[in-house]
Amino acid sequence: MKKEEILSIEVQELIKTELKAIEGSSLLKITSFAHNYFHINRLEDFFKLIESPLPTDFLPRRMNVYYFIFLTKGNTTRSIGLETYEFGENTFFFVPAHEITTHKFVRNDVQGYYCHFDIQLLAKHTIPKKIYSDFPFLEYNSFPLLEINPEAKSHIVSLLERLLFEYQKGVNGRIEIFETYLLSLFTELQPFVKRLSHNSINAALEITKEFKKALSKNITHKNKVSDYAELLNISPNHLNKCVKSATGKSANDLVNEMLLLEAKVMLKQTNLSIKEIAYNVGKSEVSVFSRFFKTQTGISPTDYRLLQ
Structure with missing residues (x-):
């Protein structure tokens, strides 16, 4: 199955819109390839393109890339497998690759970020086992919600904006920036990981x-x-x-x-x-x-x- 066939509907729509502005088949091919390994957008930018979420965006789907949503405003309800989670602002929602996820509820006034990435972007800097021990929110069947405090928000948003800025360069975006800033982002999130006592x-x-x-x-x-x-x-x-x-x-x-x-x-x-x-x-x-x-x-x- 091709990776673009399993991207979320919202990302597919953003990709189509962005690619319409690009001329030249070679450039189109390179940009499309980049989307498969890293993508980031503001949620509010997506909702400028549509009046409300599409019906098919509420169907269960499985992606072979990792993704997260970070809300800065509003709330949404999403599931992984048979577990449903409602969350609001200052909260990350992580979905590891190959998990089945479903949008249960989302309003078009939410703000924040959507990002998906191939785990190999992190694997270049550390061994796979250490990725999951350092960043347990990426592990399969992990607890997907991670809430940050207001003091950390400005640092985290600046990292996301840096990733977005580099991504919007298209074919001129540097893969090492995606790797480094994604790793920095997850390192910033480490103190907010909560482990429940058995x-x-x-x-x-x-x-x-x-x-x-x-x-x-x-x-x-x-x-x-x-x-x-x-x-x-x-x-x-x-x-x-x-x-x-x-x-x-x-x-x-x-x-x-x-x-x-x-x-x-x-x-x-x-x-x-x-x-x-x-x-x-x-x-x-x-x-x-x-x-x-x-x-x-x-x-x-x-x-x-x-x-x-």
Whole structure:
């Protein structure tokens, strides 16, 4: 799958607008290539282009680049996997590569920054293991929210503006600036990383949290509650009781929700046939998959794929 096929709708629209202003096919090719590895824009600039978010921007999607949103004004609600997060100003929201994320709510008066990047920009300066130990907000299945204090805001915004200034140079933008300032930005964020004490988390909530993480990572090859109970070293009955206590839903409900997210992403972001998608989400027959999908969404897989 091409990287540009899995960028968020908002970024695709910005790219189209920026590229319209560029003449010459070689320049166009270089600029398009740069977008795949680093991109930054102000959120308010995006909302100058559209009156409101597009319907397709609220569909689940998976990107193969890392991205973050930093709000300086307003609030939004977004999810990663089965976890939903509402956040407001002075807050970063990080999404590691390959996680399924969904926009639940966003107003067009928000302000802040959107940035996506290839992890290799950081890997040139440090080994991969150290990236995740130094910057745990980039790790897969990490807690995605990071709130800064007002005193740090001016330093952080200046770094983001420096990245934006360099990015807007197009083909004249220097990759070493992206690397250095991105690393500086994440270093500025280190003091704001919060690590919850294990004892402060209710046992049922902790098991449910680990269950959701396991679902996000393993759903395409494990789709039974018993598979996850074994993975977590507890009985299926105990897993179900914990999930019910924490969410009001059964463990099987969460399995189905994660299967549905995977199916939606494959329907919109791949060219796989309905039969292949059915197989990938553990449904033996297309009819079984179609019935499951329509029960969960109210529309058929084919109709969902055609949504604009």
